Amino acid sequence: MARTQGSxxxxxxxxxxxxxxxxxxxxxxxxxxxxxxxxxxxxxxxALYNYTSDKQSLLVELMQAHMEDLLTAWAAExxxxxxxxxxxxxxxxxxxxxxxxxxxxxIAYMExxxxxxxxxxxxxxHRRAYEDQLEGVLKDGVEQGVFDVPDTKIAALxxxxxxxxxxxxxxxSGRLSLVEVETIYWxxxxxxxxx
Amino acid sequence: MARTQGSxxxxxxxxxxxxxxxxxxxxxxxxxxxxxxxxxxxxxxxALYNYTSDKQSLLVELMQAHMEDLLTAWAAExxxxxxxxxxxxxxxxxxxxxxxxxxxxxIAYMExxxxxxxxxxxxxxHRRAYEDQLEGVLKDGVEQGVFDVPDTKIAALxxxxxxxxxxxxxxxSGRLSLVEVETIYWxxxxxxxxx
DNA sequence: GTCTATACAAGGATAGAC
DNA sequence: GTCTATCCTTGTATAGAC
Numbered sequence: 001m002a003r004t005q006g007s008x009x010x011x012x013x014x015x016x017x018x019x020x021x022x023x024x025x026x027x028x029x030x031x032x033x034x035x036x037x038x039x040x041x042x043x044x045x046x047a048l049y050n051y052t053s054d055k056q057s058l059l060v061e062l063m064q065a066h067m068e069d070l071l072t073a074w075a076a077e078x079x080x081x082x083x084x085x086x087x088x089x090x091x092x093x094x095x096x097x098x099x100x101x102x103x104x105x106x107i108a109y110m111e112x113x114x115x116x117x118x119x120x121x122x123x124x125x126h127r128r129a130y131e132d133q134l135e136g137v138l139k140d141g142v143e144q145g146v147f148d149v150p151d152t153k154i155a156a157l158x159x160x161x162x163x164x165x166x167x168x169x170x171x172x173s174g175r176l177s178l179v180e181v182e183t184i185y186w187x188x189x190x191x192x193x194x195x
Numbered sequence: 196m197a198r199t200q201g202s203x204x205x206x207x208x209x210x211x212x213x214x215x216x217x218x219x220x221x222x223x224x225x226x227x228x229x230x231x232x233x234x235x236x237x238x239x240x241x242a243l244y245n246y247t248s249d250k251q252s253l254l255v256e257l258m259q260a261h262m263e264d265l266l267t268a269w270a271a272e273x274x275x276x277x278x279x280x281x282x283x284x285x286x287x288x289x290x291x292x293x294x295x296x297x298x299x300x301x302i303a304y305m306e307x308x309x310x311x312x313x314x315x316x317x318x319x320x321h322r323r324a325y326e327d328q329l330e331g332v333l334k335d336g337v338e339q340g341v342f343d344v345p346d347t348k349i350a351a352l353x354x355x356x357x358x359x360x361x362x363x364x365x366x367x368s369g370r371l372s373l374v375e376v377e378t379i380y381w382x383x384x385x386x387x388x389x390x
Numbered sequence: 391g392t393c394t395a396t397a398c399a400a401g402g403a404t405a406g407a408c
Numbered sequence: 409g410t411c412t413a414t415c416c417t418t419g420t421a422t423a424g425a426c
Contacts, residue, residue, distance in 0.1 A: 012391080028308060030225035033419060047392050049421070110305060113223060150379050151371075157364060158357045158383055165356025176346075184345050188353055192387035207409080228401060242410050244403070 025103035060119040066104035067126035083141040092182045148195040220298035224309045255314040261299035262321035278336040287377045343390045
């Protein structure tokens with residue numbers, strides 16, 4: 001007899017988060033029901049509550065995991081000794097990393113308003129920490145006379161916003177390869193903050 | 196010409212759209228109920244249906260009106276004869292116009308996925324027409340040797356994405372005036388696409 | 391751990407009185 | 409044009425059987 005019931009806790013949890021991530025990214029947190037998520041995993045809605053206390057937790061856990069992964073990955077990225085090389089590393093890393101996890105990135109940027117105040121502050125702190133990484137590079141470059149920006153904070157936000165725009169149009173099957181895209185954006189960023 | 200008792204159709208319609216715009220921008224389309232909108236206007240939910248056939252229509256009408264206003268306003272904007280001046284005009288116009296109508300802009304960018312396919316195509320066409328305005332300027336500049344961008348389409352998208360980023364952090368009460376912000380972004384854009 | 395069943399609230403939308 | 413009342417669906421979350 002087919003085993004329709006039984007213990008699958010070790011794989012069901014990740015599958016639920018994966019389904020939630022995909023659905024939240026595609027339709028938006030508020031537009032996705034617990035029943036939809038359960039259906040994607042082949043469960044009944046009630047079973048989800050063995051893995052999450054509520055829908056909000058599902059969202060915040062996805063966002064938290066994404067932000068922590070992002071910061072960890074950037075920390076592990078090899079960085080050249082010069083600021084120009086660091087900036088290039090950031091640009092290429094950001095595009096590559098975010099395109100590889102577009103669902104998580106979409107959620108992290110679009111669903112902030114669906115977080116409770118406490119959760120919002122937590123995610124916001126992570127986001128700021130990431131922005132600070134880029135701003136640090138810009139500050140160093142300005143000090144060394146390699147970069148010329150009137151306001152490093154705004155420049156950092158502007159660069160990240162520009163890079164995030166890639167998410168809205170890039171397709172794997174498109175006319176440009178990932179590296180070509182990286183290079184085009186790096187060209188613009190380099191000139192935008194250059195002397 | 197006597198109105199029927201309690202007739203307010205001439206002002207109620209706009210008030211409903213204004214309330215919907217504010218609520219959709221703040222909480223997201225899917226998270227806002229018809230009862231909430233009605234309550235903001237001082238009506239019962241059922242009364243809304245004298246002004247809109249359904250919730251989706253409310254959304255698409257807001258987005259359509261915004262996109263058409265945006266294109267009309269840019270068309271009416273005075274433009275210098277040189278491409279560099281045109282690009283500056285676009286940057287300053289875009290920042291100024293979008294900050295003045297941040298609710299409408301937020302909705303136009305965040306709620307695309309809540310449109311039915313037909314409505315999506317319609318709004319998407321407007322958005323592309325606006326992007327084409329900027330790309331036209333960039334193309335002219337490249338032809339004249341004033342700008343140097345490897346791909347005018349991507350450059351246009353990158354510039355707009357960068358400028359839209361202002362919406363996420365600008366506050367009227369902040370340390371920078373609108374004109375200062377315009378100038379900072381114009382400086383970066385000018386350099387990013389310059390020779 | 392998952393199921394079925396269900397409690398209970400909230401949603402979109404309509405009908406008919408005024 | 410708006411209200412009240414209501415229909416019907418869908419939503420989150422829980423309880424208890426297996």
